[in-house]
Amino acid sequence: MSSNFSIYLDRVLEGLPFTVWAAVGGIALTVVLSFAAGIAMLSPSLPVRFVTRLYVEGFRGSSEVVQLFFFAVAIPIFFGVSLGATAKGLLVIGIIVLGLNHGAYGAEIVRGAIRSVPQAQVEAAIAVNLSPAQRMWRVILPQAVVEMLPSFNNLFIQLVKATALLSFIAVPEVFKKADELRAVPAFSRELGLIYGIQLVVYLLIAVAITLIMRVLEWLAARRVGRRPKRASIRLSARVGV
Amino acid sequence: MAKWRWDRFFDAFPFIWDGLLVTIQYTVLGSLVAYVLGLIIAVIRRLQIPIVDQVLWAFVEFIRSTPLLVQVFVLYWVVRPDLLGGLSIDTQRLVVGVTALGVHYACYTSEVFRAGIDAVPAAQWEAATALNLPRTRTWTDVILPQAVPRVLPALGNYTIAMFKEVPLLSSIVILDMVYQVKTEYAADTGGAGPEAWFAVGLTFLALSYPCSILVRKLERRVEKV
Numbered sequence: 001m002s003s004n005f006s007i008y009l010d011r012v013l014e015g016l017p018f019t020v021w022a023a024v025g026g027i028a029l030t031v032v033l034s035f036a037a038g039i040a041m042l043s044p045s046l047p048v049r050f051v052t053r054l055y056v057e058g059f060r061g062s063s064e065v066v067q068l069f070f071f072a073v074a075i076p077i078f079f080g081v082s083l084g085a086t087a088k089g090l091l092v093i094g095i096i097v098l099g100l101n102h103g104a105y106g107a108e109i110v111r112g113a114i115r116s117v118p119q120a121q122v123e124a125a126i127a128v129n130l131s132p133a134q135r136m137w138r139v140i141l142p143q144a145v146v147e148m149l150p151s152f153n154n155l156f157i158q159l160v161k162a163t164a165l166l167s168f169i170a171v172p173e174v175f176k177k178a179d180e181l182r183a184v185p186a187f188s189r190e191l192g193l194i195y196g197i198q199l200v201v202y203l204l205i206a207v208a209i210t211l212i213m214r215v216l217e218w219l220a221a222r223r224v225g226r227r228p229k230r231a232s233i234r235l236s237a238r239v240g241v
Numbered sequence: 242m243a244k245w246r247w248d249r250f251f252d253a254f255p256f257i258w259d260g261l262l263v264t265i266q267y268t269v270l271g272s273l274v275a276y277v278l279g280l281i282i283a284v285i286r287r288l289q290i291p292i293v294d295q296v297l298w299a300f301v302e303f304i305r306s307t308p309l310l311v312q313v314f315v316l317y318w319v320v321r322p323d324l325l326g327g328l329s330i331d332t333q334r335l336v337v338g339v340t341a342l343g344v345h346y347a348c349y350t351s352e353v354f355r356a357g358i359d360a361v362p363a364a365q366w367e368a369a370t371a372l373n374l375p376r377t378r379t380w381t382d383v384i385l386p387q388a389v390p391r392v393l394p395a396l397g398n399y400t401i402a403m404f405k406e407v408p409l410l411s412s413i414v415i416l417d418m419v420y421q422v423k424t425e426y427a428a429d430t431g432g433a434g435p436e437a438w439f440a441v442g443l444t445f446l447a448l449s450y451p452c453s454i455l456v457r458k459l460e461r462r463v464e465k466v
Contacts, residue, residue: 061453062445065408065419070442074435077243157306164308168412175311182318192319199307199315206306 015177022163029099038110059104072169094166113147146220153213157206253437256426260418268404274343279350304348313341317413338410353395357388397456
């Protein structure tokens with residue numbers, strides 16, 4: 001083991017709060033946007049559906065790196081906000097882009113899950129005289145959420161990996177912090193180790209998210225009275241689009 | 242509120258065009274590697290050789306759980322100087338870029354191929370055994386011709402995803418759309434403003450959205466069969 005190991009580890013850990021905040025903030029925004037857009041796509045109103053489609057296709061269809069540059073450049077210029085000046089401001093821009101981008105993917109997950117709830121459940125809810133809001137909140141969503149969780153697990157891990165992109169707009173997160181070491185000749189000979197530490201950090205975050213989501217899957221399944229499925233060892237296939 | 246300048250928007254397109262060809266080149270080559278390598282990984286895993294299977298499983302999960310950007314940098318800064326030192330720098334970048342994209346997505350497509358292979362009915366395997374087909378011919382004549390068409394739409398989705406990830410490669414000086422705008426256009430006009438980035442975003446959208454629609458049509462056709 002290299003004598004500089006602790007230096008590298010310190011560097012990576014310095015960036016860790018930014019990576020974790022980007023992930024947590026991004027996930028929170030993703031969940032909100034996913035549900036808002038997913039439900040809006042099932043709305044009977046055509047203008048609502050149209051605007052939501054525009055958002056979803058716009059963010060799914062273009063590159064995340066480009067979106068980052070666009071937001072990091074456009075928001076400060078157009079709205080005269082100087083968010084870009086501080087590390088925290090840049091982090092906020094990063095969180096907004098991560099949330100908008102992954103929210104667009106999440107919207108399809110929510111829409112698909114809601115549509116997969118059997119029609120008979122909706123009819124039953126109407127039969128017992130539940131209002132549309134009650135129907136959604138008490139009957140449809142609790143069942144749909146069980147379907148959504150595995151897909152959201154994949155999406156969140158994708159989001160964690162995307163936090164490395166924030167280095168492009170100079171957010172001092174794990175990748176950026178460790179990559180700065182490349183400039184020091186003595187350290188640049190041990191880049192393998194430096195990147196190795198980073199890879200392990202990202203892997204650990206991904207594993208942590210999977211564990212949390214497994215617990216949520218179990219709780220959600222129990223809540224709607226289903227027998228929780230035995231957790232398979234294999235992480236389910238992560239679909240990119 | 243700053244003013245939107247259309248001239249800066251339109252001036253970006255010649256640069257985008259130069260980069261677009263590079264972006265497409267990497268997408269096509271990366272997809273080829275991802276499909277071939279993904280199929281190979283899937284077939285090897287289906288053979289269920291003890292240890293080999295576990296090693297491949299760990300590799301696939303590791304690659305899928307870590308950022309492509311870090312993988313690109315590992316290949317470029319750690320592996321390249323040792324293995325590719327003799328080649329010209331452009332060739333080195335090509336090899337690194339295509340390998341990074343190809344290997345990363347091969348880990349995704351291998352799972353897709355695996356699902357396709359698992360979807361071939363067990364009776365087909367039994368029939369092949371009954372006919373006394375050798376193992377290689379069972380694969381090439383019976384299983385793969387049935388498995389591959391089923392997974393084509395999913396593979397199409399990964400190609401679109403890869404197209405949108407090529408901008409990562411601008412960080413190792415591969416002259417894609419983002420590099421062109423960020424560096425060449427910016428040098429010409431004193432900084433790439435929101436107009437230029439909007440133009441790049443639109444270009445991505447204009448190319449990837451029609452492809453998604455095609456893939457969705459293909460999906461429906463495959464479902465009917």
